[in-house]
Amino acid sequence: MDRAEIVHENFLARVPAGDLPQGAAPNDALSDAEAVALYRAQCLSRALDRTSRAMQKAGQGFYTIGSSGHEGMAAVAHALRPDDIAFLHYRDAAFQIARAGQVPGQSITWDMLLSFACSSEDPISGGRHKVLGSRALMIPPQTSTIASHLPKAVGAAYGLGLARRRPPEHRALPHDGIAMASFGDASANHSTAQGAINTAGWTSVQSVPMPMLFVCEDNGIGISTQTPKGWIAASMQHRPGIRYFHADGLDIYDTAKVAAEAAHYVRTQRKPAFLHLTMVRLYGHAGADLPTTYLPKSLVEAEEASDPLLHTVRLLDAAGALDRKDALSIYEETNARVARVAEEAVTRPRLRTAADVMASIIPPKRDCAPTNGPSAEEREAAFGSDMRQLDQPQPMSRLINWALTDLMLEHGEIVVMGEDVGRKGGVYGVTQRLHQRFGTDRVIDTLLDEQSILGLAIGMAHNGFIPMPEIQFLAYLHNAEDQMRGEAATLPFFSQGQFTNPMVLRIAGLGYQKGFGGHFHNDNSLAVLRDIPGIIIACPSNGPDAAMMLRESVRLAREEQRVVVFVEPIALYPMRDLHETGDNGWMGTYPSPDERIPLESVGVHGQGKDLAIVSYGNGYYLSRQAQEVLRAEGIDARVIDMRWIAPVPEQALLDATRGCKSVLIVDECRRTGGQAEGLMALFVERAELPVSRIAAEDSFIATGPAYAATMPSRDSIVAAAREACE
Template sequence: MLSALPGLDYTAVDGADPARLLAVAGEVADRVRAGRRPAVLHLRTVRFMGHAGSDAELAYRSRSEILADYARDPLLATAAVLARRGILAPAESLARYEQTRKLVMDQAEAMLGRVERLPDAAAVTAPLTERRTDRVSAAAGRAGAGRDKVFGGRLPESRGPLTLAQSVNAALHDALLTWPQAQVFGEDVARKGGVYGATRGLRKAFGANRVFDTLLDEQTILGVALGGALAGTLPIPEIQYLAYLHNAEDQLRGEAASLRFFSDGQYGNGMVVRIAGLAYQKGFGGHFHNDNSVAVLRDIPGLALAVASHPATAPALLRQCLALAEQEKRVCVFLEPIALYHTRDLHSDGDGGWLARYAPPDEWAATETPLGQVRTVRDGDDLALVTFGNGVPMSLRVAETLAAERGAGTRVVDLQWLAPLPAASMLAALDGVPRVLVVDETRAGGGVSEAVVAALVDAGYPGRISRVNSVDSYVPLGPAADHVLLGEHDVLTAARALLD
């Protein structure tokens, strides 16, 4: 099957023929280096013994089959070649083998008692939880030289108020300028500039080596990010829609985010995975383009999940993710709500309530959005709406309605970070408010509100708590989506009930 793949050099060798294997491996390596193209060296060999200690091969394989495998032992084949060529007699090969066995056993015995056992959970999770706050803060506040040239003489802070997509685009330009090792790649991100224009102009400004299109394959995209991070780049891969992350989520769970843990912090796959996601986009959709599930991302230890909601704060969130990836080798996911990309208004047509100016570099330090910090968007003392993403504009409109109807003061708190959940900052932001409604656009089961409510209960929050969610369902096409997605009327109804 591998030999049929176009453009891939394929060579098969018998693993029990070490002399030919060495020769062919050298030839394949030479071709790869000379042609700068990949190759597959396929070795036919055997696997000894069962998969685990409880796997007794004699229960399902015949004695003759097992002995036939032993006859193909690559070590025995190597010893036989050495003997035939008069390099090492069989007894000498056996002596070397036993000498190596003794060396390993002696080293193992010498280590017994010298290795300190991990004393507690904090020691176990240290590679995942260790912070470099000062270094991250300094990195997030850096700006690269030559901004005027990169932005074509028109700096984003001088362009007037921007949409979310425009602010992300400007932040990506600044990111590639600030971090020379950064690369942006994914489906349609280069020549086309992204499905929603978020990467427009990056390839022209920074070239095809730093901004490039990939195959339409999420496993390949994240696989390139894995290798790039180990090679010293700062990958910024894009997954075109949240629903397609599920095709490759184990690249993050089983590979990227676990490397710091299993290497005790010696290695890391620092990256920022940009994902256009969540629901509510109009015109087309269905569950492949409207996906409101982030459960898998919240379940990966050490992974940082940020959700942009407003053009004023999205650039700072993105810079924080890049600084975390660079300084802490942390895997970050930057979720961008599709439905808010080009939103301009908040309360009425033409009010420009969802536009914002782009902060210039001299304001970056003051507007930093550290990991674990929530943002109070609107103040009030009667009720708090804790939310994120699309829930932020919904909650602000509901707060305005409650003020007009009842004179109620509604505080709106944007979580910003969904993993790790910013519990301490959230509790501080809710101080003095007697009622909390968690406005969660994800599903009732496996959503974000479950964790938020649990954090409030665990901390002994004294007030009343309620939550409102989308329905446990895939997102259907057309107007039917309104039946299962959290709506503004749902938030208003729940808020009124909590105030009664």
């Protein structure tokens, strides 16, 4: 027999018989009305679980991971305010239902059933997933969260503290709010969870405000693997900077009391807390999962006997708030009502076309206050002695630094964060003096954890900041790529643009560094970023372009709420010469602060018609060198700088190559997964031109003299160009 039906039948039989599990007496944490309201939320959560299973069997619903056993989370919602941002575990329907009861005008049963039915009228995801979430309830949507939401919850908590000192224009959270994230005991073992908890404690011990409430819902098992008894308490009770609380998650009175104490501590002390709730899991993990196939039947039945709804009936009866007969009536009436509403919800329209599904990948634009840029006096104070050099040619690293300075002067909500970006000024000096110019609030030296750096950025964006995180080297992004793929990029998609996390992620990367660190400091693959829907990838090749593209990137984040990845070629940071030593051919002067390079525009050098060389980054630099050699041989080439890797500036590239006899693509990234693959397809499909390519080998990069052996060079580009022209 279906375990869900067994639990249901047990409830129908045991409540009238008074056969209820034993437990502590109710405390005074809840009034009678409050306790009954929480019981109603628990019953609705249970009814929705049962109905979702029926919908799936009928082909009318599509995802049945449920909240049964975790209904005690309704009491956690009661202990928080509805404007406390909550990043929820997928078993927290009772939390969302109880919070809906705190906010007028909610139709939570209807809304959640629309989500179960994947209706396009679902108010949070528009039918893209069965998710918990609501803008009105300040619950950003999460999908199958395996702790990946914890870093951004920590970021949101940090942003709450910073906003009290420096309120951003688009502030969304209250000055005395807290951030909450819930997760299971199995997820607590994930490196992402451990990193986030560690970051919260690391921040707290430095007396930096961190109003963060972690809620661990400990049901003792992760899918089929049991958690060792006492593991969560033993591993979390003594974490530095974090206060530990424990409650019986089967007892709404105890949970409400302890959760209120934990929330009060976080709200008043502005320090993190860890709330450990012991619970049970009913029905197995999800869908057709049968717990008796991997757990002793006696254990499954013991957990079913501790059904939290049975505990609540006992507690309500003991408190004189609700007798068993009325409790049973509420349960049955709730089941019947949900079944009736579901009959209508399954008839509502669903997404049908690719355009329907993709409509929310790009977030909506938002109104921003006009800015006129910093005053001359503000610039003089910030730039200091650098003011005298602004009209002198400089390498890329310095022009990026100046662009950051002007942008931070103009937009007070910009915050730079990363490893060594503050006092040291970055490994390559790109963020030099920003710490002195803007202080520790806006230039944050983080701990060594890329997941936490990106989580900090995502969470701060929830409260109106424009984060500019830095990943020290491109290869280090892989420690945290899910924060981009599974969190930052998906948030507008799963919320129909109601929640966004705009940012400009700066990454020092690509190859051609001489003799430093091999692959981990020379990583020539952007493949992990290129296929993430909705993000923008910029890659400047020279200093003036970098400054102007960085300004456009900030505009895109601030006004269009986009996630932008700004890839800075390390080898070009200090580059001065182009053709020969001392020619200063790759230096540039600082563009006026109002100059930008628009998204999807390309750079063109020369008007030659024999050949168009299309490249970016270091490849563009090398192609410019090759251009001179080819001119001496009688081949007149034009060199085109993509500038924007994603979205590919297709029309601009087609326009820029028009009139040429052939196209050569120079790709410093690997042959497999590099930009050349898509560019080849573009020119084959949409241009009547012969097209060829030269790309890096499918190899990691060596250190020492062979640092560039696997990648295009000036000479190899010249040879490929000759062949193309033949």
